[in-house]
Amino acid sequence: MKFPEEERVKRLIGRSPIQLTPLTGGCIADVCRMDFEDGEKLVLKTGAAGAGLDLEGYMLQYLASHSDLPVPEVLCANDDLLIMAYIKAGSPLTPAAQEHAADLLASLHNIVVDRFGFEKDTVIGSLRQPNPWTKDWVEFFRDQRLIYMAEEAVKSGSLKPSSLSRIEALCAQLDRWLLTPVQASLIHGDMWGGNILCKDGRIAGFVDPAIYYADPEIELAFSTLFDTFGSPFFNRYAEHRPFLPGFFEERRDIYNLYPLLVHLKLFGGSYAARVEATLTRFGF
Numbered sequence: 001m002k003f004p005e006e007e008r009v010k011r012l013i014g015r016s017p018i019q020l021t022p023l024t025g026g027c028i029a030d031v032c033r034m035d036f037e038d039g040e041k042l043v044l045k046t047g048a049a050g051a052g053l054d055l056e057g058y059m060l061q062y063l064a065s066h067s068d069l070p071v072p073e074v075l076c077a078n079d080d081l082l083i084m085a086y087i088k089a090g091s092p093l094t095p096a097a098q099e100h101a102a103d104l105l106a107s108l109h110n111i112v113v114d115r116f117g118f119e120k121d122t123v124i125g126s127l128r129q130p131n132p133w134t135k136d137w138v139e140f141f142r143d144q145r146l147i148y149m150a151e152e153a154v155k156s157g158s159l160k161p162s163s164l165s166r167i168e169a170l171c172a173q174l175d176r177w178l179l180t181p182v183q184a185s186l187i188h189g190d191m192w193g194g195n196i197l198c199k200d201g202r203i204a205g206f207v208d209p210a211i212y213y214a215d216p217e218i219e220l221a222f223s224t225l226f227d228t229f230g231s232p233f234f235n236r237y238a239e240h241r242p243f244l245p246g247f248f249e250e251r252r253d254i255y256n257l258y259p260l261l262v263h264l265k266l267f268g269g270s271y272a273a274r275v276e277a278t279l280t281r282f283g284f
Contacts, residue, residue: 005046005081009034012076013042013083020044024194029053029126033086041086043072052123053082059122059209060084067108067186070205087205089197095232096201102233104203105188106240109216112183116140116213124190124210125266127152131212137180141218141258142171149261158264163276166284167257177250177282184213191223217247221255253278 003020010016017034024031029047036042047053057077063069073085091097117140118131130148134140150167153159188195189210197205220237223229234243257278264271 005044008081009044009083012081017042029082034083042075043082043084043086045082045084047080047126049080051080051126052128053077054079055120055123056208057082057084058120059211060207062211063108063188063206063209067111069104069108069188070203071209072205072207087197087207089199089204091198091200093193093196093198093228094201095230097198097203098229098233099236100201100203101196101229102236102240104206105191105216105219106237108188109185109219109241111186113186113213114183116184116215117144118212122189122210122212124262125208127262127265129189129210129212137184137215138174138178141178141215141255142174145258146171146261149258149265153261153265156265158268159261159272159275163272163279166276166279170254170257170279170282170284174254177246177254178215179244181215185216187211187214187216187219189214189219189222191219191228192226193228196228216241217244217251218255218258220247221252222259224252225256225259253281 006016015036018037019035021033021035022031023033023043029045029051031043031045034042034044045053054077057074060071060074063071064073072087074082075085076083115133115135116137117133121131122129130144132144146167150159150164154161154164188206189212190208195206195208196203197207223233257275260271260275260278264275
């Protein structure tokens with residue numbers, strides 16, 4: 001069969017698929033399953049120039065080599081094209097699967113270093129995610145997450161300059177709510193249901209990472225933004241890594257300002273109102 005990337009795929013892996021099947025979840029890039037004559041199935045992800053798919057491949061390989069988190073094997077990663085193993089999934093995120101996810105993420109979060117950031121800048125979706133090594137978590141979250149992404153949203157017209165001023169005012173007082181952990185944990189970084197593959201009550205794989213070393217609470221907060229996990233996950237996670245007081249009451253909403261700004265930059269729409277509601281809640 002013919003498709004736009006056929007010659008390129010054949011050049012990269014030495015053969016062409018006999019069938020292409022579109023897959024869901026491609027918010028930033030197009031995703032399909034490639035079926036080959038010998039029965040093997042691979043995933044092809046393509047995007048425009050600057051999509052950062054080479055970084056996505058790098059992050060998947062980093063997780064595979066540094067953790068036990070199940071991720072697809074990467075066969076080829078270029079800026080606008082990614083080929084990886086196909087993980088058969090499609091089951092719902094049941095309570096049993098949530099408990100398995102808690103085991104896996106608690107183990108991931110036990111991988112620690114003494115600084116926050118990463119060895120290179122990464123991406124979240126198609127957006128650059130700066131990761132300069134920083135000793136202080138509050139400083140890192142303030143400068144490299146909230147202020148950086150808010151400024152990017154203003155540049156694109158997604159966020160009003162007055163809202164940026166309110167975010168800067170909140171950032172000046174972040175240490176009222178946030179603490180710097182003793183160690184920084186490796187996180188997946190984009191933890192919502194669309195990036196979790198389930199099969200028969202187990203987690204088959206995680207995809208679309210946005211990794212760096214962080215306070216793992218930011219990961220746990222993100223998982224509540226779209227109601228990805230519920231009590232089965234959080235109860236099990238707490239058995240491994242107990243929650244500090246104030247996470248659910250305050251810090252969760254502050255941390256979720258970052259993914260809200262990301263979604264605002266990418267998609268616009270109602271996310272601006274959610275950002276402003278959080279700022280109002282904290283008095284800004």
